[in-house]
Amino acid sequence: xxxxxxxxxxxxxxxxxxxxxxxxxxxxxxxxxxxxxxxxxxxxxxxxxxxxxxxxxxxxxxxxxxxxxxxxxxxxxxxxxxxxxxxxxxxxxxxxxxxxxxxxxxxxxxxxxxxxxxxxxxxxxxxxxxxxxxxxxxxxxxxxxxxxxxxxxxxxxxxxxxxxxxxxxxxxxxxxxxxxxxxxxxxxxxxxxxx
Amino acid sequence: xxxxxxxxxxxxxxxxxxxxxxxxxxxxxxxxxxxxxxxxxxxxxxxxxxxxxxxxxxxxxxxxxxxxxxxxxxxxxxxxxxxxxxxxxxxxxxxxxxxxxxxxxxxxxxxxxxxxxxxxxxxxxxxxxxxxxxxxxxxxxxxxxxxxxxxxxxxxxxxxxxxxxxxxxxxxxxxxxxxxxxxxxxxxxxxxxxxxxxxxxxxxxxxxxxxxx
Numbered sequence: 001x002x003x004x005x006x007x008x009x010x011x012x013x014x015x016x017x018x019x020x021x022x023x024x025x026x027x028x029x030x031x032x033x034x035x036x037x038x039x040x041x042x043x044x045x046x047x048x049x050x051x052x053x054x055x056x057x058x059x060x061x062x063x064x065x066x067x068x069x070x071x072x073x074x075x076x077x078x079x080x081x082x083x084x085x086x087x088x089x090x091x092x093x094x095x096x097x098x099x100x101x102x103x104x105x106x107x108x109x110x111x112x113x114x115x116x117x118x119x120x121x122x123x124x125x126x127x128x129x130x131x132x133x134x135x136x137x138x139x140x141x142x143x144x145x146x147x148x149x150x151x152x153x154x155x156x157x158x159x160x161x162x163x164x165x166x167x168x169x170x171x172x173x174x175x176x177x178x179x180x181x182x183x184x185x186x187x188x189x190x191x192x193x194x195x
Numbered sequence: 196x197x198x199x200x201x202x203x204x205x206x207x208x209x210x211x212x213x214x215x216x217x218x219x220x221x222x223x224x225x226x227x228x229x230x231x232x233x234x235x236x237x238x239x240x241x242x243x244x245x246x247x248x249x250x251x252x253x254x255x256x257x258x259x260x261x262x263x264x265x266x267x268x269x270x271x272x273x274x275x276x277x278x279x280x281x282x283x284x285x286x287x288x289x290x291x292x293x294x295x296x297x298x299x300x301x302x303x304x305x306x307x308x309x310x311x312x313x314x315x316x317x318x319x320x321x322x323x324x325x326x327x328x329x330x331x332x333x334x335x336x337x338x339x340x341x342x343x344x345x346x347x348x349x350x351x352x353x354x355x356x357x358x359x360x361x362x363x364x365x366x367x368x369x370x371x372x373x374x375x376x377x378x379x380x381x382x383x384x385x386x387x388x389x390x391x392x393x394x395x396x397x398x399x400x401x402x403x404x405x406x407x408x
Contacts, residue, residue: 050278065284075279077209077270079216084209091205092283094198118216134279 001026001142001171002047006056009042016042019056022190026141027168029185032175034192040175041072043192044144047173060142062171065093068140070148074131078120082111082130085119086137093138105133109159124151132160143172149181157181202285206293211300213270220266224259224305229312231255236316248317249375253368256302256309256328257335257361263301264339265356267294268347277347281406291340291402295395298343299336306332323384327374330387331367334394338363341398345405366390 002024009017017039024030032040045051047060048069060067069075076085083102090098106112109129114122119130128151135143149157164172164185174182179189214220235251271277280290306328314320339360346356370390373383 048278048282050281063284064282067282069278069282071275071278073275073278075276076274077213077276078274079213079270080209084212088205088209089279089283092202092280092285094284 001028001061002030002173003059003061004056007043007046007053007058008055009039009046009051010054017046017192020190020192024171024173024188026171028187029164029172029174029182030188030190031179031182031186032173032190032192033177033179035177035194038192038194040192041146044069044071044146044173044175047142048144062142065138066141068135068138068143070131070135070143070145072146074119074127075134076119076127076130079118081116081118082106082133083115085130086133089134089137095138098137101137102133105136109133110155125153125156128152129156129159132163136163139167141170143170145172145174145176147176147178148174149176149178161185199286199289202289203292203296206280206290207296207300210294210297214297214301219269220263221301221304224262224301225308227262228255228259228305228309231258232309232312232316245318246372246376248313249372252309252313252317252375253331253371256306256331256371257364257368259305259309260302260335260339261357261360263298263305264335264343264360265346265353267298267340267343272347272352277406287403287406288399290406291344291399294344295336295340295398298340299332302332302336303329321375323380324375326384327371327380327387330374330384330391331371333391334367334387335364337391337395337398341402341405344402348406363394 002022004020004022007017007020020043032043034040046053046058048067049064086102087098090102095101106115109132111126111129111133114126119127122130132148148160152160176182232255235255239247239251271280281287310320342356342359346352346359349355367387367390370383370387374380374387377383
């Protein structure tokens, strides 16, 4: 599903990612590790199509509509409630029976009681849970998770691991500096070094 | 087409709800436009011409619009929501159109206060002036939203937006002042309509290239 050769990205003079080769098949879970500044976030943004490579080649055999992306920011409007945020994305993704899907995700991630509160008042952990709901809302075929365990408590981590084990046909790329949290789940690993 | 309009409606509605709750933009626009008109009222001599008053009104409206435009992509930039919107499978021009509609609504609200204030301090408001302002709003919202998205990606966004927007707004001022004062306002209203049409199409077509690499 993902095929990259000599993949690199520069921001002006700064090299953010250099010479990465990676192959990820359908249903695999790739764990990307590396120190701060090694290019983990850049790699995920390249795969998502949010930025384009400055060198090398990258093929991602999945439509934009089928990608779920969890970044450093929750990609949510702080003035809107969880229901309103997810409803907006649900409309844009044309999710059938989106209200049921939204309700089910909010329940599963323990946010149902807070569904009518503005997300600006949420803790970092609640925001991360809601961001996961957003990334999973359209049941993506390719899930890109950038530091998904940050701010998640033990319960949130368990929910995420449960979700990762749920759909065997889903391809997942996880960038994390806490690889032990994933346990034995990853089917492939990519260690990025300093650029 | 129905799906496109549904996306535009959802995006515009979201902006209005966000503003209704945050009240970051419209109150500042209202205060700014009224304060500017009051200052001009005391700055202009008593026997100043209609031409000067009309010019002041259009300057006040243009700079009030800049307040809305500078803030138009704040939420998308600060919380990186633009990434979420760009990943969604909707046509990216729908993001531009939704934002343009909300900016238009904010401008209309500011003008609903500015025009009575203008009538109070300067001249009566005519139908030609209202038509000119409505047409100018379309152009300001269309071009300004595109440039707002462009500037939002820059670190010097507060400086960049006026530098990009004001030169492109010169025809709006020419058309607006002409529609307010000329004996044949139809020509100027037609000019504003043509400006709106050309720049709305250009902005609609180029938005995707502005927000993606």
